[in-house]
Amino acid sequence: MAQATIKERKSLSAWLSQEKVFRLIPFIMVEATFLLLLAIPFMLTIYISLLKWRANRPFEQAYFHGLLNYVRVLTTEDFWWALGRTFYFAGTAVFFELVIGFLLAMLAYKQFRGRRIYITIFLIPMMVVPVVGGYNFSMIYIDSGPLNQILAPITEAMGVNPRIRWLSHPIAAQWAIIIADVWQWTSLTFLIFLSGFTALPQQLTNAARVLGASRWQIFWKVHLPLLKPAIMIAVIIRSMEALKLFDLSVLLTFGGPGTSTETIAFFLWRQVWQFNKYSFGAAASIILLFIFGALIFYGIYLLVRERSIVEEESMR
Amino acid sequence: MASITLQNLVKKFGETVTAVAGVDLDVSDGEFMVVVGPSGCGKTTTLNMISGFEEPTSGSIMIGERVVTHLEPGDRGLGMVFQDLALFPHMTVFENIAFGMRVDKTADAEVKERVSKVATTMKISHLLSKKPAQCSGGEAQRVALARTIVTEPQVLLMDEPLSSLDAKLRIEMRTELKRLHEELKSTFLYVTHDQAEAMTMADRIMVMESGYVQQIDTPLGIYRKPTNQFVGTFFGQPTMNVVSGRIDNGGAPRFVSEYFELSIEPDAVPASATGKAINLGVRSENVTIGNEGAAGEVKLIEPLGDETLVFFSSGDEEFLVAKVDAEREFGPGDKIHFAFQSSAIHFFDAESGVRLE
Ligand SMILES: Nc1ncnc2c1ncn2[C@@H]1O[C@H](COP(=O)(O)OP(=O)(O)O)[C@@H](O)[C@H]1O
Numbered sequence A: 001m002a003q004a005t006i007k008e009r010k011s012l013s014a015w016l017s018q019e020k021v022f023r024l025i026p027f028i029m030v031e032a033t034f035l036l037l038l039a040i041p042f043m044l045t046i047y048i049s050l051l052k053w054r055a056n057r058p059f060e061q062a063y064f065h066g067l068l069n070y071v072r073v074l075t076t077e078d079f080w081w082a083l084g085r086t087f088y089f090a091g092t093a094v095f096f097e098l099v100i101g102f103l104l105a106m107l108a109y110k111q112f113r114g115r116r117i118y119i120t121i122f123l124i125p126m127m128v129v130p131v132v133g134g135y136n137f138s139m140i141y142i143d144s145g146p147l148n149q150i151l152a153p154i155t156e157a158m159g160v161n162p163r164i165r166w167l168s169h170p171i172a173a174q175w176a177i178i179i180a181d182v183w184q185w186t187s188l189t190f191l192i193f194l195s196g197f198t199a200l201p202q203q204l205t206n207a208a209r210v211l212g213a214s215r216w217q218i219f220w221k222v223h224l225p226l227l228k229p230a231i232m233i234a235v236i237i238r239s240m241e242a243l244k245l246f247d248l249s250v251l252l253t254f255g256g257p258g259t260s261t262e263t264i265a266f267f268l269w270r271q272v273w274q275f276n277k278y279s280f281g282a283a284a285s286i287i288l289l290f291i292f293g294a295l296i297f298y299g300i301y302l303l304v305r306e307r308s309i310v311e312e313e314s315m316r
Numbered sequence B: 001m002a003s004i005t006l007q008n009l010v011k012k013f014g015e016t017v018t019a020v021a022g023v024d025l026d027v028s029d030g031e032f033m034v035v036v037g038p039s040g041c042g043k044t045t046t047l048n049m050i051s052g053f054e055e056p057t058s059g060s061i062m063i064g065e066r067v068v069t070h071l072e073p074g075d076r077g078l079g080m081v082f083q084d085l086a087l088f089p090h091m092t093v094f095e096n097i098a099f100g101m102r103v104d105k106t107a108d109a110e111v112k113e114r115v116s117k118v119a120t121t122m123k124i125s126h127l128l129s130k131k132p133a134q135c136s137g138g139e140a141q142r143v144a145l146a147r148t149i150v151t152e153p154q155v156l157l158m159d160e161p162l163s164s165l166d167a168k169l170r171i172e173m174r175t176e177l178k179r180l181h182e183e184l185k186s187t188f189l190y191v192t193h194d195q196a197e198a199m200t201m202a203d204r205i206m207v208m209e210s211g212y213v214q215q216i217d218t219p220l221g222i223y224r225k226p227t228n229q230f231v232g233t234f235f236g237q238p239t240m241n242v243v244s245g246r247i248d249n250g251g252a253p254r255f256v257s258e259y260f261e262l263s264i265e266p267d268a269v270p271a272s273a274t275g276k277a278i279n280l281g282v283r284s285e286n287v288t289i290g291n292e293g294a295a296g297e298v299k300l301i302e303p304l305g306d307e308t309l310v311f312f313s314s315g316d317e318e319f320l321v322a323k324v325d326a327e328r329e330f331g332p333g334d335k336i337h338f339a340f341q342s343s344a345i346h347f348f349d350a351e352s353g354v355r356l357e
C-alpha cells in the first residue's frame, strides 16, 4: 500500500517533469481563466435573461419566459434614449479630447525650455483616480462655486445669470459631464499624439521643405497622413472607453435632472439595483454586448488594417 | 545653372562643438564637386547650411549671383537627395515625384507630362503606381533622384545617397550619377565618406577633417600631391606607407629610419625636408621589390588578380606594403630587398603633417 503511493507519486512527478507538461501549463491556465472569468458569467447572464425573475421574489419561483425580456428591452423607450445619450456624450467628449489633445501635442513636440515640465503637467489629469476627479468636479460645479465665480465677468457681460446651475439644469448638466470627461482624458490623446509627432521623421519634413512646400502644406500633405495611425488609435481607444461612461454620471448628477445625464451603463445599473429587474437587466446587457461588440470588432479591424499598412510602408 | 560660393562658413553647436570651422569653396557652374572626409567631419552640416536646414553661425552662401544665406530651403532653387532617401511613404511613386509641382499648384496635365518624362529617363515608368516600400533599394534610389530632378534645380545636393545600397549596386549607381550629371549639366555637390566614390566621380574634391578644409583639388591632384599626411593616407587603397625618420644629406641623400636606410635621388628631396624629423609617405605601387635596397621579409600575400599586394616587414616593427605584378611570385618568409621610386615619395613634417616641398 505504502509502496503503491510512493510509486504513484513517482509516476506523477515523472509525468510532471516531462517536457510536454510545460507546453500545456499556459494553455490550461488560459482556458481556466477564460472559463472562470468569461464563459461562466456569460452563460449565467444568458440564463437569467431568459427567466422571469425579480429580486423581491425567491429565485425558486423564477420561471422561463422565453425572449420576452429581450422584446421588453427593445421596446423600452428609455433604453434607446440612454443609448443615444451615451453616443452623444462619447462623441462630443471624444471630439474635444482629440482636437485639444492634438493641438497641445502640436505645441509641445518641438524642443523648448521647460518642455518636460509642461508635458508632465498635461499628463496629470489622466493619473487622477476617476472617482477623485469626479468628486473634485462636483465641488467645482456648485452654483456658488469656483467655476461660476471665474466665469462671472464673462457671463455678466453677456447678460446671463452668473449662477449657472451646472448640475441641475438639464443641458448644463450634460455639458458638465462632458467637460469633466474631456478634462480627465485629453491627457491620453495628448500622449498618443505626442508620441506620433515625435516619431515623424525629420528628413521627410526637410525633403518637403526643399521641394518648396509651405508649413501649412507640409502639415496637410506629409504630417497629417503620417499621423493617421495615431489618430485612429486615439479615436478607437477613447470611444471604447467613453461608451462605458458611468462614474461621472453617478458622482456629479446621479443621472439627473430627470434622466438627462443617464448613460446606458447607468441605466442598466438603475434597472438592476434600484428596480430589481434582474432578468430585464441581463437581457439589456446581452443586447448591449452585441452592439458594442460589433463596434469594438469594427474598431479592431480598422486598427489592424492601419497597422498592416504602416508595417508595409516601413518595411524595406 | 548656377555656381555655389561659400565664404568663411562656420557652424557651432552650443559653445563647445564646432562642426564646421570656416569653409571657403567655389563650385563653378556645372561642376561635379565631391565633399569627402571621415564620419563626423562636418560634411552633412556644411550641406545642411547650403540647403537651409541649419542657420550658419557666420559666413555667407551664394547660389549663382544670389546671396541665399538666410532664405527658406524651398526658395534657394536647389534639389536635394537624402541619405535615407526620405521618400513619402504614404504616397505613390507618381505622387512622390509630383510633390514639388503639386505644392506649386502646377496644372494636372503638365504634372503628368513631366513625371512621365522623368520616369522614362530614370527607367522607373513601371513603378509609378507603387508605394516606395514596394520598390527595391536601387529603384527607390532612382525615384528619389527623379523627385529631385523633375523640379529642374540649378544645384543638386546629395548627402551620401548611395550608402544604403549594396556594393555592386553602389558601383553601378556611380556611373549612372555621372551620366545624369552629363545630361543635366547642373551643378552637383555630392557628400561621401568613401574616397573611392570621390575619386571616381568628382571633377574636383574638397577634403574635410574636424570641420576644417584640408585640400580642394582634382582627384589626380589630390592623389599625387596631398597637402598633408591626413589627405595622403585618406586616399588610395591600400593606405599609403608612412615611415618616420629623417634625411641624411652627407653626400648623396639618404632616408634613415629606425630599421632601414635607403638612398634617394638628390632632386627628389625638398630642401625643407633635410635636417629634421619627417614622415616619408610612399604608395604601394611606388615600392619596388628587387635585388637592391633595404632588406625585408614577406609576411602576407594578397592577390588582387592583375596585381598582388605584398605585405612585408623591415626589422621587426616597420610594416610596409608593395603592389607588384601578379606574375611575380612571393610567399611568406621570403627574404627580399625593397626600394622607393624617388619621384613618387611624399615628405611630411613629422609634427604638423604638412607636405614639404
Ligand atoms: N544638431 C547637432 N547638435 C550638436 N552637435 C551636432 C549636431 N549635428 C552635428 N553635430 C556634430 O557636428 C559634427 C559634424 O557632424 P556632421 O556634419 O553630421 O558630420 P558628417 O556628416 O561629416 O559625418 C559631429 O561632431 C556631430 O556630432
Ligand SMILES: [Mg+2]
Residues within 6 Å of the ligand: B043, B044
Ligand atoms: Mg553625414
